[in-house]
Amino acid sequence: MIGSGLAGLTAARALTGLMDRVTVIERDWLPRGPGRRRGVPQARHTHSLMTAAQQGLEQLFPGICQDLVRAGAVPVRVPEDMLLLGPSGWLPRCATDLSMLSAGRDLIDAVVRDRLRADPRITFLQDHEVVALEPGPEDTVIGVWACRRNRGQPDGWNPEHLIPADFVVDASGRGSRAPEWLAELGYAPPAESVAESGTSYATTLYAPPVGHVADFKSLFLMATAHDPRQAVLNPVEGGRWSVTLAVGDGTLAPTDHAELLRAAGTLRHPLLHDLIETATPLGPVYTRGRTDSRLRHYDRLRRWPDQFLVVGDALAALDPAHGHGMTLAVESALVLDHLLTAHGTAVGISHRLRRALARQVAPVWQSSIRAQRPVRGLRARFGRRYASRIAAAATTDPHAAALLLHQEQTLAPPAALRSRALRATLSPRRDPAATAPPTLTHGPESRGRRPAVPSAPVIGVSTGSAARPRPTGSSAHWPLAAPAGERRGP
Template sequence: MTDPGARPPGGSHAVVLGGSLAGLCAAAALAPHVDRVTLVERDRYPDAPRWRRGVPQARHTHNLLGAGQRSLELLLPGLLDDLRDLGMVEVRMPQDMLLLVAGGWVDRFDSRHTVLSGSRDLLDWAVRRRLRELPAVEFREETEAVGLVAGHGDSVRGVLLRDRDSSARTGWGEPYEHEADLVVDATGRGSRAPAWLQNLGHQAPEETVVDAGCAYATCVFEPPPGHTADWKCVLLQSTPEEPRSGILNPIENDRWMVSVAGLGGERPPLDHAGFVDFAKRLRSTVLYDAIRDAKPLGEVYGSGRTENRRRHYERLTRWPDRFLVLGDAVGAFNPAYGQGISVAGMSALVLRRALERAGTRGTGRIPAGLTGPLRKGIARCVDAAWMLSGNADLAYPGAADGPLPLAARLGKRYTDRLLKVATTDRTVATALFDMTHLLAPPQVVLRPRVLASVLRGPRTATPASASPPTAPSPGPAAGARLPEERP
């Protein structure tokens, strides 16, 4: 059966599978360049900023890093102002943060790095609201993809869909063909693209997995009465020797979203008393001191699927034209590093730039041969994040099969030293933040000035047991301007 509304007469049509942020970003990238974009989502969207089943990590803490802010603003101009107006909180890094890295407390100083902090429900809703204003984008909810439709030669010409049907035994109706000139898979960690490729006679991609056994628990709090502090955010990172972490983020409506995590298989408790007690056993008690008298505003939610997993589609020698995979379906990361949204946005910009170069706007067509070369550009976006999350998690016992290769061991030694130097050296800290925010390639931490400081070694760092540093004295700030997009 074929869907009669699948293709507009004489116009180009793209289908994006998955309506979370990676799919929303892909739709925003496509909308100016094709006549019609159909966004296919398995759930029904809530009509307000509320949690939905298809985004399990939405119950947990999110930071919108620099590259994520830049990408979303380029894709949907004015969105960052919308997010601030809706209550997301701008946190300057490190001056508004108590930041404990493996090497100790990071000095607080004025810098251009900021994160936007708020609930994932609010962020997703704000992006959906913007997309619904675009005439080229249509939402098809309670619909899921079950396969690809082979086209002429080595290509696809659409996707097999099925709609939710409460009267059916399986809860789903019969599959039907939905024709498209381009199919983008943004269905996340659970993507079935490897099996779909095999069904078309292609190979499944190789996978790399690094799993530090990280498990989360999160609760939203109302700050205690009379709370005052010179910080907005607390971030206590883990180490292999002390494998527990915690973060306190300000979110909309004057609330705190607090997440704690155990690595190596430890799972934080899911009751309020146990949650607060777990926070007391982090590397510093500063987060515990903040929440011990705070009022919990809901349940404690847990999450345990946090492995770093990447699928190497860029290594396949054959690829079906008019099919593309991006977002967590290509590279999924330990959420502790907050990189997934940024990589999704960066990958969508790779797609947008390719469409701009192809001159598709107003032509009514998507050229053949577009998607194959894009796999390497998307892989580079994943590489930038993997250098931090995947490599950092390799330090935890059992995260990878067998002993670490020599390059990984040398990289770990350099990173350990860098994290000590960054606590007191602002140039090194700035390079670290550039890499963390994905605003510069990982090689930024090997630039001559940074390399010299790291090799020279740290000045006396403030250990985790000491009081955290105070905020810098008021003065002219460096500003929060993001670097211009690199071509």
């Protein structure tokens, strides 16, 4: 396994279904616990595990979501625990089967890494950089060449040495050099689809103001066709807030706290500004550009070495606006797990694996680039009109809200949810959309009032996610919020 990001870690777990020994080769030194690493600079930005990522991780590592929560990750019911300003207004805080697990990326990787460290079949080879593939007979890969870091050497690395392997997986992230490695062995480079994003991200951590109490855990201001900026405030371990501002209009993201605060004040709603104005910054503002979406079409290559595969961002790196990267990584590992187990050997399966991964990536890729590169044509126009009707209905109708959020998480919504949401788009609106965020703790209505308990049915329950017990009651879809589970002070 080349790389120990989430794609490498989960694929390593998948390989143990078939292999006696799995070696994870990582360029960085790997900390014990959630320490920083140079190899994942995006870890400084807000990361959350969406519903499908949590479900996939649970399949690979039973009980891991509990481990994450124990380590400090914060479960957030979507949109029940959130204030979510959709494209057409605030969404009702209805109950759905959607959730996210919010934590620092270093923490997520550390918890998964610890599971692998406890597995005697898995070895981590840290401080090793893979520099080439070793070809075998009849179009196969039978190992990799790697250098070990050595500060005593003039270039910082020992000479390269061969690490033999029956199956090699490249999970080295956006900077993957697989096309070059394959070219050195005489293989054609893959075709690439690229969608430039022009979005840049600014992220920082805050300690909430002393005595902060809220009936929501998370705030999300979505981008619209007119304002391509979006912002998120998520709770992370240690009672902190991780705040990210995504600037999608080609301008640069803020680089310091004063600029970030100013930019927050010009968003579609001032709530984020009001929240961070009295919060305490806990570190610098990290910025990140160059988040173009890039898909390498390895599945289309006629000639390809067997016993070699590319997964994760190395295969499909998406603009992180929708937070799908880790979901794709986990789902790729599941594909690997199922196909390898069914095939019974790592020989003669690369072609099927490449095609299966391409099929799995396709819908997420399509929905990601649609947002970046609007398509022309009648069908696309119809699609956009339908999407804007769903967005409008989502401000008052819980089914439309649930559908919008299923789409946001690229989950297939149950048919019943789709038809109920469609009905909501056709019927004339009964309730006016809320102009204020659905919270009793912030805004003009907040003083002296206590948050009420929600009493909505769970909307859109689909694939076997654990059904949560709901309080009973009458009010179906208005904004009553549960007291936030995380009310830690700074």
